[in-house]
Amino acid sequence: MPETFLPPAARTAGRVVVWVLGLALLFVLFALGWIAVRGYLAYDHLSSAQKRAPEIASDLGDLSAAGEAIDEIARHTSAARELTSDPLWQGAEGVAWIGPQLAAVADVAAAVDDVVTGTARPIASVAVGFGAEAFVPVDGRIDTSAFAALADPATDAAGVAASARDDVAAIDRTPLVAPIADAVDQLGDALSQVAAGTDALARASTLLPSMLGAEGARNHMVLVQNNAEWRSLGGIVGATTFLRTDDGRITLTGQLSSGDADNYRTSVLDLGEYATIYQDKPGRYLQNVTQVPDFSLSARLAQEFAAREGREVSSVIAIDPVALSYLLEATGPVRLPTGDELTSTNVVKLLLSDVYARYDDTRQQDAFFAAAAASVFEALTAGDVDPAKLVAALGRAGSEHRLSLWSADDAEQKILAGTTLAGAPPRNSTDTARLGVYFNDGGGSKMDYYVRPDVQLQWTGCAAGRSPRTLQLSVTLANTAPADAATSLPAYVVADDFFGVPGGTARVVGEVYLPEGFEVASSEITTERGFGGGMVGGRQVLSYSVDLKPGDTQTVTIEVTADTDIRDAEAWVTPTADADLPPVVRTSCDPADGAVLD
Template sequence: MLIVLAVLLGVLLVLAGWLAVRVAQAAGALRDLQAAADGARPEVDALDVTALSARLPAAQDAAHRAADAADDPVWRAATHLPFVGDDLAAVGAVARAADALTRDAAPDLLAAAQALTGPAPSPTTTPRGWVDLTALADAAPAVSRAAAVLDGLRDDLDRHDPADLVGPVAGPVTTLRDALSGDALRSVQDLADVLPALLGADGPRTYLLLSLNPAELRAQGGIVGAVAVLQVRDGAVGLVGQRSTADLPERPASVLPLTEAEHALHGDRLGRWVQDTVLSPDFPRAAQLAAAFWTASTGQPVDGVLATDPVVVADVLAATGRTVTADGREIGGDALLAALLRDAYLGYGDPRSGDAFYAQVAAAAFGVLADALADPAAARSVLPAVADAVAERRVLAWSAVPAEQARLAASPLGGAFLSGDAPTPTGDVGGAVGVFLDDATAGKLGYDLDVAVGVTLSGCDEDVPVATVTVRLDFRPPGDVTTYPAQVLGDGSSALPPGWLATNVSFYGARDGSVGGVLRDGAAVGGPAAREARRPVVGLTSRLAPGAGEEYVLTVPAPGGALTVWSTPTLAGPGVTSASCAG
């Protein structure tokens, strides 16, 4: 018996020693991989595909060595042991994830990046002045494959709770799980799958582009200042038409039937004026109305609607170091915002001339963008600016094709606050609350309005924490604002003194949730209440004298200890903010 025990002990010691060797091999390989990843950060930020491609083989080797060590039969058996089994299983999952990332996903991602930022592979037949986006369509399949790999890895890592692991193991598992956000990856994959069709792979497409003007706020970011017609054909996009809102007069009746809630909240403005289609906080609904308005006014059907604002144009121009020329002036950066949102209305006596200048700048910016994207270095600089704009909800898209629209609505481009379930930083949009602004002065004084939306959490140790949403409005126009023309000051319908600013503020609760009391500068205030798409709504009106400010406070439950707030993107403020008890 003693001999048997001695033999068993010897075997166990050998196995333990072998396991220790394998753990050391895996740890060394993962350290090598971490060093390679840390060194690649500047190259990732610069989208230096050549340098990243040169670095990839070493990363693949390190990841494969780690995965090979963790695939050892002794390692697999040890994952069932008490105390250390969970940690060994988690290290194995990290090693397998790293191997799959470097072997399967990274080559596809690098191929997509090369397609987007590299030189055109051959001369193109793209018409002069059009933007060639064939590289984007070509990159889509690789992005979709990479997203599918990453999504599978996230599911594998989700089986390992960092709370059950020791610190040195919990950290990498948490980092990888956060990086492989399932909702974000699914959005990428969904969009990649439909992108070729959206870019005309199945035939020409016609889209409306709504240029939103934040000097006169609407829920989606600003009143529709101009409408452009984009044609997409074989991956290339051209600006083929443009109308100012003066060329699209009001309709005698709503272009689409309105819901009871829409009538209660907005009257029939949504469907009678193209400028007001974006009163809806739900972009798919706003886009449907804009498309129907266009067809009713021109007889031309469209395949989809896009929307963006001058902040995006200014940021893209700044990123590329380019300017636009309009009315004999060279404009770029912050000067572009001032020219579009203030000077255009002070320098022209006729509002239609101001709108025409706005449209002229938009057309010039499109031409500059087409030129910039033909330069690989400029294209690389554009991508971060566009990514930031999407994250701030300043770029929106809707398709008239139901299958494509379902994918868009579930993505950051969809803007589907009422009708979708897109992911947010703290869950999905159904659990988000909303704060949307609508200018009630009928002027362009929003250029001087600073808006700050914030959210903080309390009671994080309670069953249901509480979120406090704050909305700060500060109106700081120039001292001579009262001398401005009516097209800036407004038409007088607000019954306020010249130079004052009226803004409707709508608070939307979570879906099937509630909106508690609202405080204005510390005092309770009430307003009209309604329900829209299963969300409670409370509407208030802010009236600010020049130099004045107000703060609104809304308190709502935050199930799960997290909350996201969708809001109107403004000149300086993004359209989304969030907070979590986890920090």
């Protein structure tokens, strides 16, 4: 009907509708333009912040020197956060498709700004002259005041970083376009590293002053494990060194060969459920304290052994020759009283193999181990150390479970809890099932230096949604010793007929601690001995024993199952003499098709 024949009210209403639609279209176009411009500006600010970030890394030697770069980065991250949090942007987050993209960008900008303003800035503001050098003794002393000043701001920063990490982890990637989803994943990985780093700094700055004697002298016991004869946490305890710290000054007060320590008819402490797996051996012999795969118990056993030798210690540290090789990268070569030169490349072979060819007497061997430990200690405390390499060495040794620390002080032990240094048994988390895969020597030999384990994990039943899933563990052990090991290797290494094991044969006693909530679906071993085991801490433990002649290979396969939506799995493996073997083996389910990702 022509407009001239419409009633006036209808014509007015029609014009209103047209104007409303026109204004709505203009508003949408304006909003899109507004959001696009602000999104571009936010991206530009975040990009500028990213470009300046390497300046912080280059100033790690002096965190306070990074203050200018941090202030500039904070200006950019704050601007990006403001640009992505105005009412128009927030309103658009409810729009289909585009909304989740905008919400993700806003969450990312907020998380990055939180980390910069709530983590980097507070730490840098108090870290006057603090850097990696703070971990290096000067004339045998570490200045604890620098750590004490960092304790509170580092603890607050660790909380902020963890919250930012969790916020980004909670972003639903499903509706995101690939570029944004990838960016969120990359940021999530970066924030995980930041959270781990700030948490480590917070714990270190809180713990180190008291451990270094800032509040009174402390006595410490250092266990050097020998990976040529396996125990669950690495190897038998060989040389033992005692240290004293007082107001940051570190001195060596004595050494004890584990062979000289008294042995006992019964365990020096109650082993609890572990006695069902290891009997009382970890508590009768100092050499065996690391047979228990829980360093808090191993350390308390060592402390009791020390007390019975007339030494009171308030903390226990464990380290192995591979970790010493990492420390030697920081100190450089170290000369021994024997004239030998310890380097990062020869220390493992020298301590775990060559020494047995040189000395037949176990006391001479122990004296050599003690001299090596003392010489490395002296090099570390002399101060001529590369700070960055020292921090990297300590971090790597801890992550590989080659460095452990226990304190008799409950408050200090609480700080250590949850870190790799605590040496606690692996436990499941909400998204990861964890197994313990441990090896112990059963022949009283040093043949484990030649045994190479290959540990593999694989999931089946990984379809989307909660369903019964099976995790397969495969452990292959190979004896790489020469064919004539029985006659070509030192008698002390092959331990001919010791515990009834022929010379050159490696007897490996293994234990597999199943993840909580999982049960055995099947198990297979290529020997006639079969499996034993028991229960520890509510989880099933399978044990087995294999004899490996030179050139032999044996495989153990165990399948465990549970009705769970967990998709990640880890196996924590006894650290060996081979630094190239991973101490943690991981696998994941692909939710799309159930394929296994290693």
